[in-house]
Amino acid sequence: xxxxxxxxxxxxxxxxxxxxxxxxxxxxxxxxxxxxxxxxxxxxxxxxxxxxxxxxxxxxxxxxxxxxxxxxxxxxxxxxxxxxxxxxxxxxxxxxxxxxxxxxxxxxxxxxxxxxxxxxxxxxxxxxxxxxxxxxxxxxxxxxxxxxxxxxxx
Amino acid sequence: xxxxxxxxxxxxxxxxxxxxxxxxxxxxxxxxxxxxxxxxxxxxxxxxxxxxxxxxxxxxxxxxxxxxxxxxxxxxxxxxxxxxxxxxxxxxxxxxxxxxxxxxxxxxxxxxxxxxxxxxxxxxxxxxxxxxxxxxxxxxxxxxxxxxxxxxxxxxxxxxxxxxxxxxxxxxxxxxxxxxxxxxxxxxxxxxxxxxxxxxxxxxxxxxxxxxxxxxxxxxxxxxxxxxxxxxxxxxxxxxxxxxxxxxxxxxxxxxxxxxxxxxxxxxxxxxxxxxxxxxxxxxxxxxxxxxxxxxxxxxxxxxxxxxxxxxxxxxxxxxxxxxxxxxxxxxxxxxxxxxxxxxxxxxxxxxxxxxxxxxxxxxxxxxxxxxxxxxxxxxxxxxxxxxxxxxxxxxxxxxxxxxxxxxxxxxxxxxxxxxxxxxxxxxxxxxxxxxxxxxxxxxxxxxxxxxxxxxxxxxxxxxxxxxxxxxxxxxxxxxxxxxxxxxxxxxxxxxxxxxxxxxxxxxxxxxxxxxxxxxxxxxxxxxxxxxxxxxxxxxxxxxxxxxxxxxxxxxxxxxxxxxxxxxxxxxxxxxxxxxxxxxxxxxxxxxxxxxxxxxxxxxxxxxxxxxxxxxxxxxxxxxxxxxxxxxxxxxxxxxxxxxxxxxxxxxxxxxxxxxxxxxxxxxxxxxxxxxxxxxxxxxxxxxxxxxxxxxxxxxxxxxxxxxxxxxxxxxxxxxxxxxxxxxxxxxxxxxxxxx
Numbered sequence: 001x002x003x004x005x006x007x008x009x010x011x012x013x014x015x016x017x018x019x020x021x022x023x024x025x026x027x028x029x030x031x032x033x034x035x036x037x038x039x040x041x042x043x044x045x046x047x048x049x050x051x052x053x054x055x056x057x058x059x060x061x062x063x064x065x066x067x068x069x070x071x072x073x074x075x076x077x078x079x080x081x082x083x084x085x086x087x088x089x090x091x092x093x094x095x096x097x098x099x100x101x102x103x104x105x106x107x108x109x110x111x112x113x114x115x116x117x118x119x120x121x122x123x124x125x126x127x128x129x130x131x132x133x134x135x136x137x138x139x140x141x142x143x144x145x146x147x148x149x150x151x152x153x154x
Numbered sequence: 155x156x157x158x159x160x161x162x163x164x165x166x167x168x169x170x171x172x173x174x175x176x177x178x179x180x181x182x183x184x185x186x187x188x189x190x191x192x193x194x195x196x197x198x199x200x201x202x203x204x205x206x207x208x209x210x211x212x213x214x215x216x217x218x219x220x221x222x223x224x225x226x227x228x229x230x231x232x233x234x235x236x237x238x239x240x241x242x243x244x245x246x247x248x249x250x251x252x253x254x255x256x257x258x259x260x261x262x263x264x265x266x267x268x269x270x271x272x273x274x275x276x277x278x279x280x281x282x283x284x285x286x287x288x289x290x291x292x293x294x295x296x297x298x299x300x301x302x303x304x305x306x307x308x309x310x311x312x313x314x315x316x317x318x319x320x321x322x323x324x325x326x327x328x329x330x331x332x333x334x335x336x337x338x339x340x341x342x343x344x345x346x347x348x349x350x351x352x353x354x355x356x357x358x359x360x361x362x363x364x365x366x367x368x369x370x371x372x373x374x375x376x377x378x379x380x381x382x383x384x385x386x387x388x389x390x391x392x393x394x395x396x397x398x399x400x401x402x403x404x405x406x407x408x409x410x411x412x413x414x415x416x417x418x419x420x421x422x423x424x425x426x427x428x429x430x431x432x433x434x435x436x437x438x439x440x441x442x443x444x445x446x447x448x449x450x451x452x453x454x455x456x457x458x459x460x461x462x463x464x465x466x467x468x469x470x471x472x473x474x475x476x477x478x479x480x481x482x483x484x485x486x487x488x489x490x491x492x493x494x495x496x497x498x499x500x501x502x503x504x505x506x507x508x509x510x511x512x513x514x515x516x517x518x519x520x521x522x523x524x525x526x527x528x529x530x531x532x533x534x535x536x537x538x539x540x541x542x543x544x545x546x547x548x549x550x551x552x553x554x555x556x557x558x559x560x561x562x563x564x565x566x567x568x569x570x571x572x573x574x575x576x577x578x579x580x581x582x583x584x585x586x587x588x589x590x591x592x593x594x595x596x597x598x599x600x601x602x603x604x605x606x607x608x609x610x611x612x613x614x615x616x617x618x619x620x621x622x623x624x625x626x627x628x629x630x631x632x633x634x635x636x637x638x639x640x641x642x643x644x645x646x647x648x649x650x651x652x653x654x655x656x657x658x659x660x661x662x663x664x665x666x667x668x669x670x671x672x673x674x675x676x677x678x679x680x681x682x683x684x685x686x687x688x689x690x691x692x693x694x695x696x697x698x699x700x701x702x703x704x705x706x707x708x709x710x711x712x713x714x715x716x717x718x719x720x721x722x723x724x725x726x727x728x729x730x731x732x733x734x735x736x737x738x739x740x741x742x743x744x745x746x747x748x749x750x751x752x753x754x755x756x757x758x759x760x761x762x763x764x765x766x767x768x769x770x771x772x773x774x775x776x777x778x779x780x781x782x783x784x785x786x787x788x789x790x791x792x793x794x795x796x797x798x799x800x801x802x803x804x805x806x807x808x809x810x811x812x813x814x815x816x817x818x819x820x821x822x823x824x825x826x827x828x829x830x831x832x833x834x835x836x837x838x839x840x841x842x843x844x845x846x847x848x849x850x851x852x853x854x855x856x857x858x859x860x861x862x863x864x865x866x867x868x869x870x871x872x873x874x875x876x877x878x879x880x881x882x883x884x885x886x887x888x889x890x891x892x893x894x
Contacts, residue, residue, distance in 0.1 A: 024514065025511060025514040026514035027514075029513075029514045032517075032518055033521070033784035033787075033788060035788075037787075045777060045784075048776050083774075083775035083777065083778050084775055084776060085777075087775065087778035088781075098507075
């Protein structure tokens with residue numbers, strides 16, 4: 001399809017991500033930090049986020065599988081995940097992490113397991129969306145177009 | 155006839171009469187001789203006989219009489235003259251003695267008689283004493299009964315037991331037929347039969363309380379005899395009995411409702427119960443005085459015991475009430491504590507969570523400003539920046555206010571340039587004022603010291619707020635700001651009687667007056683001005699925006715600075731003057747004032763980039779590390795990234811000028827790293843500046859940072875502008891303490 005259409009699609013898609021709360025303004029800041037000297041900033045950050053989060057989620061699953069759950073360790077992992085997701089602007093993941101932390105404080109095993117599931121779910125959703133978005137961007141760039149600026153309609 | 159001197163009896167001796175006389179005389183003589191013998195014998199036997207001499211006389215008299223009669227025996231026959239002579243002598247003696255005795259007896263017999271009378275008298279007396287003894291014994295016994303009764307009555311605090319015991323014991327002591335207690339009903343108009351001695355469950359007879367007989371009993375404190383026919387005494391079914399005497403006595407009742415916790419009951423509101431006591435019918439018993447006294451005493455004791463029971467009930471009730479209140483208060487306190495903790499948790503979360511997105515918004519917008527924008531876009535971005543700054547200020551204000559309320563806010567004292575503060579305020583306000591075409595003038599008194607010790611940031615905030623309000627509420631005219639040192643006479647203002655400033659050698663009171671010619675304030679609104687979130691109702695002020703927190707915060711700052719703030723206005727449309735006084739310290743002349751605190755607003759835009767500035771960033775979180783790096787790279791720095799403290803310590807060198815550390819990770823030893831770095835670089839000029847990056851600026855974090863020797867704290871969110879100004883300040887002054 002032609003570049004203009006792709007660009008419009010990208011803009012709409014990105015806007016929908018914001019509307020649905022998958023991403024917040026932090027993500028836009030990341031995009032702004034990308035410039036000619038740093039052309040792949042966003043991609044790098046996002047990939048780093050994915051790797052980090054996979055590892056953390058695995059660690060969390062293992063930690064919660066133990067017969068005696070070490071809540072301090074679990075809390076530390078969740079804190080990391082929260083930090084990463086808030087730095088990248090993955091709002092829903094971050095919110096799920098916040099809830100997770102409060103249950104960790106209460107040392108409520110059932111609730112934390114549920115939270116873990118929820119975090120995983122949110123993470124996979126946002127990962128999916130981000131991968132789609134990045135793919136479209138790549139296609140636009142490959143077709144010779146430029147990434148359009150997102151207008152903030154506040 | 156012979157010539158013997160014999161005398162012949164007159165009658166012949168054989169005559170019968172003579173014979174009888176002869177025998178009688180013989181017996182008389184016998185008797186007359188034995189009587190004295192008997193007398194002597196018996197008198198000897200008895201110990202007490204007062205008149206021995208009389209006895210002797212009497213004995214003599216009788217003996218002589220006997221002798222006479224004995225001698226008379228011889229005269230019945232022929233007897234000689236000698237016999238006659240003896241006879242005559244005897245008779246003469248007898249006569250003499252008998253007369254003497256008779257005379258004596260005249261004296262003696264009354265005495266003897268009086269002995270008898272005395273004896274009778276003594277017997278009577280003895281009988282009387284006996285009676286009295288009996289009486290005393292009875293009284294003593296009743297006294298004992300009273301004591302026992304009292305003891306019984308007072309040994310319990312239960313009302314029913316008291317009354318029942320009273321009746322039983324009284325009945326026993328006084329051997330009553332019936333004893334009854336009539337209590338007043340709730341309405342107080344009737345007396346109801348409540349307790350009786352003999353009947354187990356008295357039927358609830360009632361009797362109206364205003365009968366004359368009852369009034370009579372109630373008005374006297376003694377036991378009163380009443381007629382058995384009156385209604386209160388007709389408890390037993392009337393039968394063939396002759397009813398015994400009835401006595402009634404009043405028992406004062408101190409009812410619960412008479413007891414206020416704080417007052418004593420008034421005597422006039424006493425209620426009485428009636429105790430009726432009936433002696434057994436068909437007995438001749440009467441009420442004795444001592445029995446009546448006993449009854450009165452018992453009635454008083456009962457009243458006392460009942461009042462004790464009433465007090466006890468009341469105090470138990472009060473205690474229960476207090477316990478309930480205690481429980482409720484405890485609950486309320488715990489709820490309040492929970493609420494406070496919830497609020498604190500909320501604030502702590504807000505502190506961190508709200509600033510993080512602000513980080514993004516502000517950073518983004520400031521970065522956006524740097525790019526190529528069309529004029530409309532630039533305007534939009536500026537609006538975004540302005541709104542987000544306002545929001546950031548609001549967040550800080552709310553946080554400040556809550557900390558102020560907690561009392562956890564403390565002033566950051568330091569030496570600062572007073573004139574610079576005013577100039578700053580003027581600079582800030584001039585643009586807005588010129589837009590509104592308001593003329594602003596500043597008058598600083600000549601004796602105002604240039605440097606002062608106080609909390610510069612908050613003083614500026616206060617002045618700015620006050621001046622800002624003046625500008626906000628004036629549509630035209632002028633604003634004048636005057637500042638001078640308050641003299642002691644002026645310190646006491648009649649309008650603020652609660653404020654007693656005390657000047658001293660190293661402090662002075664700064665008085666600032668801001669007068670505007672704006673819309674003014676009506677007098678009834680003035681007190682509300684300093685209340686949080688309260689706004690005056692006029693539409694003009696509504697449109698000016700603001701959350702109404704400003705003056706409330708100012709007031710609290712001013713109070714913390716031991717000062718006072720108030721607003722005067724003559725009314726709507728007449729402008730108003732805001733005046734405040736704060737206590738500031740006078741710095742020592744000898745020291746050069748240090749400048750550890752940067753003003754909140756960046757004074758100048760330093761270099762826009764820091765080419766080649768070597769910076770070390772330590773953050774455990776990879777993603778946030780990258781973001782910070784992105785910011786710094788944008789500013790042209792040469793950024794080295796480390797993710798752990800060991801790495802940081804390994805990598806840090808004297809080439810790095812600044813080290814940024816994220817210290818909001820719980821349990822991380824960011825502080826430890828700072829200490830180690832300080833140790834590693836002994837010379838101060840070689841050491842890099844250490845700055846903490848955190849979302850939390852509470853006192854604990856700040857203290858920790860200061861303690862480990864960090865040079866500054868930056869609060870996230872960090873916008874590009876902030877990062878820029880921070881770096882320039884750091885490099886210029888090597889110290890920053892807080893950049894918000």
